[in-house]
Amino acid sequence: MSNHVIVDAFYLPNSIKLKNFQEKPIFVNGVNYLLRYPVIQKQELQEIAAAVKENRRTYLATLPTSEIVVKIDKAIQLWLNPDYPLRQLAESLVPAITGYDSDMVRLELKKYMRTFRKRELLRFLDEEFDQPAILDEFRPRKSGGMSRAFGPSTIFHIFSGNVPGVQLWSLVMGLLLKSAAIGKTSLSEPLLPVLFLQALKEVDEALAESMAVIPWKGGTVELEQAAVDWGEAVIVYGSNQTVEAIKKRTPVHKKLLSYGHKISMALIGKEALTADHFAKTLHKVAEDVSIYDQQSCLSPQVIYVEKDGALSPKQFAQGLAGELERYHLKRPRARLTGEEAMAIQNIRNQYHLKSLSSDKVAVYSSKEDTAWTVIYQEEPAFSGTPLNRTVHVYAIDKLEAAADLLKSYETYLQSCGLAVEPARLFSITSLLGAVGVNRFCPIGEMNSAKPGWHHDGGFNLIELVRMVDMERNLEYEMEKYDEDVE
């Protein structure tokens, strides 16, 4: 049929020609799109791997970092134009692929893409290296001698989930380190990294030639092993099972960065519940819960609300229910699978049944469907939810006590949205930091991690590079061999 628009959900260097494809029709805004995926074998993957590696050697590896930054920035500047065709394609296709509300995708992508502009990238580099030029040449050290940082020549990225665009961070990190990339995308959101590389190609085709992005079914051992063998470093996002499986197949000497599943929370002090603050507080928490349907680990699943505010924790839960309903009307949640919906029905039933015999438990939820759920409990505890705008609200006497509730979950904790008076800021962040929380931010901004953040408490670029030292004496000793020196 002639009126189909074919969209490739993969990105490969020009020299690679594949033959086997699968197509998935997507009908959106009156256009029939065919999303095209390659079906690849090990040998083809190895050819792709060899090609990007060679392209990197002859071009990307020779570029100074500052030039790479400029090129990425140029690609992002293209994106920041609302009329840019690839951006428009993303804005219509990503909601159709993921089920997310299209306004939400448009706004979030716009905000997200800005985090890769030149100034943000420079800050990101500066955050981790005293002098980013260390990635280009030997630079003097304060303690004497010189050092240079070498990024891995090749990185195998394993992406997961369907929060649109998270893959970009990883790809950009690789570019800054002058590494060739193979990115394995998840079929649930394969498009954005591909479109990003196409934008990069418009800026500098040779640069994009060192990158490949291909979706395949996670756990395809033959392909994954080939890619792990090829990569000098491996970056893996996913469930603990995925991470463990990849870890097992990665030799010890290879650098492996893993980002497993995490859980985030918000702490609401009574000072944020006063008559002039509470409405905004509720609104912001509802946004944090609703953006990308809570699929991101940055989104809170648990809210601790302090007692003795103008608004009681129970009133807070009711108010949050109202805000979630309003948000849902504005930006409806994605359609769920039967399993996902049933998981929400189950947790609702569980607490609803408890509420029959206890007034310390209450469930507030959307009437006709599973669009949103607030589970209120007067006894504070810690528990996850099935996501998709399902949240626990616990009453707590003093926010500082939350640290005790969280300490058993150290390895799973991540972000914490805060609304407290300045006098308590440092005590609360110290207490929670000590038990595993690694990012604090204002409520309403939980889904937007800032450039240069310590992702899950670690470094990003530094973890991937290999430092090479020239000792202090070397320079002087070598002078001896200069015939011209006295």
Next chain:
Amino acid sequence: MKERAMAITNDILLFIDKYKEGFQELEEYEQDFNTLSLQLFNYQFQHNLPYKKYCQTKKRTPLTVKHWLHIPPMPIQGYKELTLSCEPADETEAVFMTSGTTNPEQKGRNYHPTLRVWDASMKYPFKQFVMPDKEKLTMLVLSPAEDLNKNSSLSRYLSNAVANFGTEDSKLLFKENGLDMEELIKELQKCEQKQEPVLLIGATFAYVHILDYLQEENLHFQLAEGSRIFDTGGFKGQSREVEMEELYQHFQAFFHVSRSKCINMYGMTELSSQLYDKTILSSCNGEVIHDKAGPAWVRTVILDPETLKPVEKGTKGVIAHVDLANWNSCIAILTQDEGVQTDEGFQLLGRIKGSEARGCSIAVDQLMQAAEGGASFS
């Protein structure tokens, strides 16, 4: 038992008697079913306070509910969380408990002040679905019967099956220290020699162990024509998981029992009736149907997990049952099983698992695992 309980159970027993062989007049049956279910709902609303509360929070009362489809189904977790009994819970003939595979501390309980209704509800469908062509069969029982477990509905079921429809040669082969494999083999050999039809009956996972044993010992049986294999309950982590189709192939290979004589029973502690594959019933009339059906006093509905409203035939959803025999707890229950309605009844597709999170966020199930031995969960 109070008078009003006597009255309602008598009405239900009359219904069971009237419809034990199915119905002739659809309209009359629909009316009878609706009338009695509303009457029973009204009774439970008055005497089962937690259920009443639950219905009130769903804004459904006998005043607003005019059709059995609108009776709020109690989620099966309610049988763990609440005491769901119209009669005093300590004055019962039996309490059936769930096996509590997920949390041994917290078992679901179904209280039976009398077992008259339960027994009647068990008896006729068993005859209809398992042995429509036989009055009696030699039964080899592979799971604990009532003498070993007073609190298991399956144990009561197995004992009743033998008492009502078993020949004198029937044997309870599950002893205090487990299934007596040697005696089973002996009994199978006896039946094979005599060419006497036999009914193997027990939990699904029991067959996995038996088949492993037969394979190891290299034993095969040519069971007589008319023999059949009955399983129930799935694997529940009691054995390795096996595809049902693989199990049926092994039944053919090791027992010489064809797929059309294999029957799966779908029962739950939280219900007082059972549902069955129509294989045996239909194969007696020629064409073999694998879908499930139950007696006339049970209606099975498939609901959309998103809205909990009935879906169209052919669409997958979560299973709810309305069971008139469940007179002392809740007439309607919401399961965690997935199913699909068909022209012939419904298909059971298995348990709906808590789904894994799509994104990088950790979901509730995994966190539960993380918390084992950790902080207490509310």
